[in-house]
Structure formats: C-alpha cells, structure tokens
Amino acid sequence: MLKKIVSMLSILFLTNFCCGLVLAAAPGDVVENFTLNDHQGNKHELYQYADKDLVLLFVQGNGCPIVRNALHTYADLRDQYKGKNVAFLMINSNLQDDQKRIAKEATEFKINFPILVDAEQSVGEKLRFERTADVFVINPRNWRIEYRGALDDRLGYETQKFSATKNYVADAMASLLAGQEVKVKAVEAKGCLVNIPALAGG
Amino acid sequence: MRVFSFLVLFMASVSAAALAPGDRVDNFKLLDHTGKMHELHYLSDMKAVVLLVHGNGCPIARNALHTYKELQAKYQDQDVAFLMINSNLQDTRKRIAKEAEEFGNDFPILVDDTQLIGESLGIERTADTYVIDPKTWKIVYRGALDDRLGYETQKFSATKTYVDDALASMLNGTELAVTSVEAKGCLVNLPEADRREAHKKISYADDIAPMLLENCVACHHEGGIGPFAMNEYNMIKGFAPMIREVVRTKRMPPWHADPHIGEYANDRSLSDQDAQKLVHWIEAGALRGQGPDPLAEYAHEFPEWAMGKPDLIIDIPATDVPATGVVDYKYINVKNPLDKDVWVRAVEVIPGSREVLHHVITTVGYENPQTRNGFQSVSGMGGYVPGAKGEVFPEDTGILLKAGMSFQFQMHYTTYGKEATDASKMGLYFYDEKPKYVLEGRFMLNPRFKIPAGAKDYSSQASWTVDKDLELYTLLPHSHFRGKASDFIAVYPDGTEEVLLSVPNYDFNWQTTYHLAEPKILPAGTKLVHHTTWDNSAQNPANPDPTIDVTWGEQSWEEMLFGAIKYRYLPEDSDKVSQAN
Numbered sequence: 001m002l003k004k005i006v007s008m009l010s011i012l013f014l015t016n017f018c019c020g021l022v023l024a025a026a027p028g029d030v031v032e033n034f035t036l037n038d039h040q041g042n043k044h045e046l047y048q049y050a051d052k053d054l055v056l057l058f059v060q061g062n063g064c065p066i067v068r069n070a071l072h073t074y075a076d077l078r079d080q081y082k083g084k085n086v087a088f089l090m091i092n093s094n095l096q097d098d099q100k101r102i103a104k105e106a107t108e109f110k111i112n113f114p115i116l117v118d119a120e121q122s123v124g125e126k127l128r129f130e131r132t133a134d135v136f137v138i139n140p141r142n143w144r145i146e147y148r149g150a151l152d153d154r155l156g157y158e159t160q161k162f163s164a165t166k167n168y169v170a171d172a173m174a175s176l177l178a179g180q181e182v183k184v185k186a187v188e189a190k191g192c193l194v195n196i197p198a199l200a201g202g
Numbered sequence: 203m204r205v206f207s208f209l210v211l212f213m214a215s216v217s218a219a220a221l222a223p224g225d226r227v228d229n230f231k232l233l234d235h236t237g238k239m240h241e242l243h244y245l246s247d248m249k250a251v252v253l254l255v256h257g258n259g260c261p262i263a264r265n266a267l268h269t270y271k272e273l274q275a276k277y278q279d280q281d282v283a284f285l286m287i288n289s290n291l292q293d294t295r296k297r298i299a300k301e302a303e304e305f306g307n308d309f310p311i312l313v314d315d316t317q318l319i320g321e322s323l324g325i326e327r328t329a330d331t332y333v334i335d336p337k338t339w340k341i342v343y344r345g346a347l348d349d350r351l352g353y354e355t356q357k358f359s360a361t362k363t364y365v366d367d368a369l370a371s372m373l374n375g376t377e378l379a380v381t382s383v384e385a386k387g388c389l390v391n392l393p394e395a396d397r398r399e400a401h402k403k404i405s406y407a408d409d410i411a412p413m414l415l416e417n418c419v420a421c422h423h424e425g426g427i428g429p430f431a432m433n434e435y436n437m438i439k440g441f442a443p444m445i446r447e448v449v450r451t452k453r454m455p456p457w458h459a460d461p462h463i464g465e466y467a468n469d470r471s472l473s474d475q476d477a478q479k480l481v482h483w484i485e486a487g488a489l490r491g492q493g494p495d496p497l498a499e500y501a502h503e504f505p506e507w508a509m510g511k512p513d514l515i516i517d518i519p520a521t522d523v524p525a526t527g528v529v530d531y532k533y534i535n536v537k538n539p540l541d542k543d544v545w546v547r548a549v550e551v552i553p554g555s556r557e558v559l560h561h562v563i564t565t566v567g568y569e570n571p572q573t574r575n576g577f578q579s580v581s582g583m584g585g586y587v588p589g590a591k592g593e594v595f596p597e598d599t600g601i602l603l604k605a606g607m608s609f610q611f612q613m614h615y616t617t618y619g620k621e622a623t624d625a626s627k628m629g630l631y632f633y634d635e636k637p638k639y640v641l642e643g644r645f646m647l648n649p650r651f652k653i654p655a656g657a658k659d660y661s662s663q664a665s666w667t668v669d670k671d672l673e674l675y676t677l678l679p680h681s682h683f684r685g686k687a688s689d690f691i692a693v694y695p696d697g698t699e700e701v702l703l704s705v706p707n708y709d710f711n712w713q714t715t716y717h718l719a720e721p722k723i724l725p726a727g728t729k730l731v732h733h734t735t736w737d738n739s740a741q742n743p744a745n746p747d748p749t750i751d752v753t754w755g756e757q758s759w760e761e762m763l764f765g766a767i768k769y770r771y772l773p774e775d776s777d778k779v780s781q782a783n
Contacts, residue, residue, distance in 0.1 A: 063430025063441075068619020069526045096440025109620050156743035157453060158711050159683075160617070162528050193443035197487070 027185040038114035061132035064192040093124030133191030147172035149187035223381035232312035239706040256286040257328035260388035289320025329387030343368035345383035401486035407493025442488040460704040465719035508591040512629025520625035545600035549584035550592030554625035561713035562586040581643035599641035646765040649754035673721040678766040695727035732765035
C-alpha cells in the first residue's frame with residue numbers, strides 16, 4: 001500500500017512539478033474527438049473524418065520560418081494523395097495567433113489548408129503540442145496516432161537543405177495505406193515552441 | 203511512513219527545476235574554458251552524453267577527475283561524450299583554465315557565465331554527474347560518479363560504480379537499477395535558482411520591453427527580416443518559450459564573437475544581466491504586470507537612408523526569389539556610372555525585400571573575364587547585414603572609386619515561405635576632397651584546402667605579414683554552409699601573440715563585419731593569421747552533402763577561407779606605434 005502511495009505521489013510530483021517529464025501524445029495513443037472552427041469559419045469535427053483512410057494534422061503557427069518553409073512540402077503531399085481519401089488539416093494553438101491573424105498569414109503565404117483555430121488551446125493541451133511543424137498521422141479506424149514528428153529532414157533552425165533525404169510522413173503514409181507497419185513512428189520535430197501555460201504548470 | 207514524509211519534504215523543498223532521471227534537458231550552447239563552442243543537441247549522434255559539474259577548489263571534484271579520465275578511456279570510441287560544466291560565480295574562464303592546466307584536466311569545461319544552464323539543470327553540488335540519452339535528451343542517471351569519495355575522505359577504490367553502470371546499461375540496452383545517488387561535492391551557489399516569486403516581479407513595461415526595443419526590434423518589426431514582429435505583449439508571451447530557447451542556444455541576438463576577447467563597436471549581444479533578466483522573466487511565466495506596453499506604443503518610421511540622401515545611388519538589378527529552397531549566392535556586377543574619380547566616406551545598402559535578403563558583400567574592382575569569377579577585386583566596399591544601418595568609414599579615411607571601376611555585389615538570399623523580388627540599392631557618400639588617409643582593404647584567403655568528407659573539425663589558415671605600420675579597423679571572417687569557427691591572431695614582431703577576434707560560433711547566415719571598438723595598431727612585421735574551421739559532417743544541419751570532400755568555390759555549397767580586413771597605414775612619423783607597445 002505504501003509503495004503504491006509513494007509511486008502515485010512520485011508520478012504526481014513528477015508530472016506537476018517537474019518541467020521536463022511530460023507524457024507526450026505518442027504513437028499508439030488515441031486522439032479524442034474535438035470540434036473547432038477553421039480560419040475561414042468552417043466547423044470541423046475530428047470524428048467526421050471517420051470515413052477517411054488517414055487524417056493528417058499539421059501544427060501551424062504564424063511567424064515560424066520552419067512552418068513557412070514546410071508549407072510547400074505539405075501541399076505536395078496533398079497533391080500526391082489527391083483523390084486518395086486522406087484528410088490534410090492544420091491546427092493553430094498559439095496564444096498570439098487569432099482567427100484574423102491566421103487568415104492574414106494564410107492569404108500572404110498561400111496556405112490552402114483548413115487551419116483549425118484552437119483558441120482555448122484545448123487540443124494543444126490534450127495532444128501535448130510542443131512545436132509547430134509537428135505532424136500527426138492519425139488512423140481513423142481506431143483514432144490512434146500512427147506517426148508523430150517532423151515532415152522530413154530538410155529544415156532546421158535557420159538552415160535548409162536542397163532536398164530532404166528522409167521523408168518521414170510520406171513514408172509513414174505509404175506504409176499505412178499499404179497495410180504495413182510504420183518503420184519510423186516518431187521523429188523529433190523542429191519548429192517553434194508552442195506556449196501552452198496549462199502544460200507548463202502555470 | 204518515513205518514505206512518505208521524505209517524499210513530502212522533498213516535494214516541499216524542490217526547486218523550480220530539480221532535474222531528475224526521466225526529465226528532459228533543454229538544448230543550450232556554451233563556450234568552454236578554451237573558447238570552443240559546444241551545443242548539447244549537436245551530440246545527437248552519440249550514444250550517451252556525460253556532464254560532470256565542475257568547480258575550482260573543490261577536493262571532491264579534483265579527486266573525481268581521475269575517475270572521469272578512466273571512464274573516458276574505458277568508453278573510448280564508443281560514442282560517449284564526456285563534458286564538464288562550471289556554473290560557479292567565483293570561477294572565471296581564466297581561473298578555470300588555470301586550474302585545468304594545473305590538474306591536467308583536458309575535458310571541455312563549459313563555462314556557464316549566466317548560470318542559466320546550471321539553474322535549469324538544478325545543479326546543487328560539484329562532482330554531480332548527469333548521464334543523458336541523446337535519443338530523448340532525458341536524464342538516465344544523476345548523482346555521484348561512484349562511492350569512493352566523501353568530505354575529506356577517500357576509499358582505495360569504489361565499490362559502486364554508478365556512472366559506469368549507467369553507461370553500460372545504455373550501450374547494452376539493459377535496465378538501469380540505480381538512477382540517482384546523492385552527490386557529494388561542494389555546494390554551487392546559484393543565487394537566482396529558487397527565486398521564481400521574485401522573478402515574477404520583473405517588469406515587462408520597465409525591464410523587458412525596453413530591452414527588446416533596444417536589442418531586437420531593429421529586425422523584429424513588420425516588414426523586417428525577423429519572421430515575427432515584436433509589436434505587442436501578446437507576441438512576446440506567445441513566443442516566450444522560443445525567446446528563451448534562442449537565448450540559451452545563442453541563436454539570438456545574432457552576434458557570434460567570443461565575448462572574452464576584444465571589444466567591438468557593433469556588438470549586439472545581450473549582456474549577461476539582460477539575458478538572465480529575460481530568461482528569468484520568461485521562466486516565471488512571462489507576466490504582463492503593470493504599466494504601458496512600450497512595444498505596442500512604438501511607432502518608428504525607419505528612414506529610407508540612415509545617413510540622409512546619398513551622393514550616388516546604385517540600383518542592384520532585381521532578383522526573383524522562390525518561396526522555399528536553397529538559393530545560391532548571386533554575383534551581380536554593376537558599372538560605376540561616374541566619369542571621374544571620387545573618394546567614398548560612407549556606404550549603405552538598403553534591402554528591397556528585407557524578408558529574403560540575408561547579406562550583401564560589396565567589392566569594387568574591374569570586370570575581367572580572365573579571372574575566376576569574372577571580376578578583379580580591388581577593395582571591399584561595405585555591404586549589408588540585417589539590422590545594420592550603413593557604414594561610415596573611420597575618421598579621415600576613404601576608399602577611392604575610380605571612373606572605370608565596377609561594383610560586384612555578392613547577394614545571399616534565404617527563402618522564407620513566400621516568393622519575393624528583391625531590388626536593393628546601394629547609397630554612396632563622398633568626400634568633397636581627397637581624405638587624409640586611404641582606407642585600405644585586403645582579402646586574406648587561402649584556396650588550397652580540401653575538407654574531407656564527414657570531418658567535424660577541419661582547419662586551414664591564411665596569413666599576411668604587415669608591410670608597414672598600420673591601424674586595423676574591421677575584420678570579416680567569411681565562409682559558407684560548413685563554416686564552424688574563425689579567428690584572427692596577430693603575431694607581433696617580438697613573438698607575442700594576441701587574438702584579435704574569435705568567432706567560435708560561426709554562422710554563415712550572419713556575415714558580420716566586426717568593427718574594433720578601438721583601432722588596433724599592428725607594427726610592420728606583424729604576422730596576421732586567419733584561421734577557419736569547417737564542419738563537413740552530417741551533424742551540421744546546414745551541410746548540403748557530408749559525403750564529399752569540399753574545396754574552394756564561389757557557391758555556397760563550396761567553401762572559402764576568406765578574411766577581409768580594413769585598415770590604414772600610419773605615416774612614418776606617427777608616434778602611435780610606440781604608444782601601442
């Protein structure tokens with residue numbers, strides 16, 4: 001009994017007080033349903049995409065060079081899978097971005113994806129967003145995360161390569177749609193930290 | 203029951219960041235005691251990173267050195283990185299270097315000048331050792347190296363080898379039984395470590411916003427090269443974790459010289475105090491507090507030309523820049539339209555498209571199809587770096603622009619997610635008559651290097667022996683994607699050496715010319731040596747191809763060893779040289 005209390009308290013202690021130990025929404029975890037409006041006012045319920053083979057969720061944020069430089073790769077992916085029953089979404093949980101500002105950036109940077117406006121940061125908190133340009137590949141059969149991480153290895157902090165050598169999301173999608181195991185399920189995403197005070201213990 | 207109360211006590215006494223096994227270590231960059239730069243996340247190709255808390259004058263730390271050396275020897279060639287970190291208030295780089303030499307300590311000792319890293323690691327005592335997993339950046343073990351040492355006590359040998367066990371478990375993929383052991387060592391005084399409540403009182407209106415206005419807004423404004431504008435509190439709050447990260451990893455402000463060496467007129471680094479204040483404010487919740495919002499109130503008209511209307515404006519032919527991808531350096535030649543010789547006293551390049559233009563390096567000379575780049579350089583003529591407001595040449599010095607000359611503009615564009623067309627302009631300001639002194643320019647280059655594929659640290663150098671007494675004004679190290687570090691060292695005629703500039707954190711994105719705060723007298727016979735070190739490995743995220751050897755070339759995927767200096771010769775009757783010595 002004491003051991004149980006100690007371990008429970010330890011977990012409580014570690015998750016509430018320690019800045020580092022955060023149980024990230026990882027491959028295998030189930031994504032709960034949510035409903036948000038996108039930057040153009042259209043309503044999206046995650047589970048409305050139940051008939052899709054895959055749902056992709058790209059964490060967007062205004063003013064992030066890595067997001068901006070990743071846009072065309074995400075668009076290329078969508079073109080590649082046109083007519084293939086895959087949903088490509090974006091979501092913005094930034095404190096500093098609102099619907100108006102997101103719409104402005106979408107126009108300026110020609111972002112032609114629905115960007116769900118997570119004004120309360122409720123989805124960001126649930127899924128434990130850490131950085132923008134993080135991509136969730138979700139399986140609508142069971143709503144589990146099949147891949148979470150960087151689109152590819154092309155971008156870094158103030159660096160770009162001519163082309164990617166590892167296309168993590170593309171590979172994950174190809175494997176899933178072929179009914180195979182995803183080889184690389186998670187890759188540290190590079191992007192701008194998302195400030196979610198509820199997750200920081202604040 | 204004892205365990206329960208201990209846990210409660212522990213919870214009550216825990217500092218804001220008491221990093222324990224399982225916690226993640228945030229990235230940071232620090233200079234070591236020799237002035238070399240280290241980045242934690244650069245070590246992602248290692249199997250383990252070991253970080254021992256160092257401190258001068260601590261018997262336990264001194265006695266632990268021997269064990270640390272044995273560990274390093276045992277795990278040689280097994281991709282384990284062994285580092286030390288010193289967060290002591292009382293230990294300066296010089297003192298650390300002195301003790302390191304005295305005790306035969308040749309581990310890199312990271313010098314935590316601001317104590318911010320030590321605070322975030324929850325450092326308590328020296329000789330405490332962190333074993334970190336580079337796959338997750340989580341702490342696998344934290345505590346004593348082993349059980350050999352105590353306060354004024356030592357055993358013949360250790361019976362429990364905690365860190366050795368931790369490393370073995372990591373390399374073998376087995377479970378580690380003991381993940382933490384109370385470390386014995388000298389207490390490290392981190393006065394700000396548990397002062398979160400006090401840090402909540404740091405004022406956004408009076409302390410933070412003015413700091414940002416002074417140091418950041420020059421680039422971080424609407425239409426500036428910064429990707430987001432610091433134009434109100436909410437932007438700062440939203441980007442606060444990122445601001446903390448770029449300060450800890452020395453990405454921002456973009457200044458890359460070793461602060462212990464030299465003084466520069468255009469230094470735009472954050473002082474240690476400012477960095478501490480900013481990061482502490484962020485870690486305490488980035489609170490709005492009372493008072494106005496200076497960022498929201500700031501209404502600045504950035505004048506087109508910082509020095510007023512130029513005497514001559516040269517339009518640089520426009521370049522279309524794609525939305526994303528890597529753009530090669532563009533070399534654009536423009537003929538001097540004047541039909542008489544003039545002396546230039548100042549120059550400014552204003553960017554057409556601030557968002558994409560990352561630097562311009564201007565040279566004057568002659569178009570010459572015989573030469574490699576079709577251009578025969580005679581002298582540098584300034585350039586552009588984000589945030590710069592033009593360059594006035596040192597007093598009474600000027601550069602001769604002859605009637606038949608041409609300008610060559612090396613344009614460096616970085617894409618930002620949106621197409622752009624850049625049409626930049628250069629403004630030149632002339633003397634009415636020939637100035638007292640000629641501002642001399644020289645390029646110190648060495649094209650005869652070959653950087654091996656995969657090399658993390660490959661160096662070469664160029665040197666020049668000063669022909670006549672001179673006073674030196676500016677230094678510009680220049681290399682491309684693989685550039686890692688650069689320096690300029692003066693070897694005086696009497697054999698003494700002085701480092702004039704060290705850039706241990708070279709970033710090709712920032713082609714900074716370093717303006718000496720005081721001109722440096724170099725007597726005739728001084729050998730000026732310029733070193734550059736490149737990183738041609740896969741660990742360099744900017745490296746276009748780590749599998750090939752790399753040689754000299756104009757394009758950014760080739761490399762350069764190229765130091766540009768500006769100086770003037772001292773007249774023969776000048777007494778400046780003897781005064782300098």
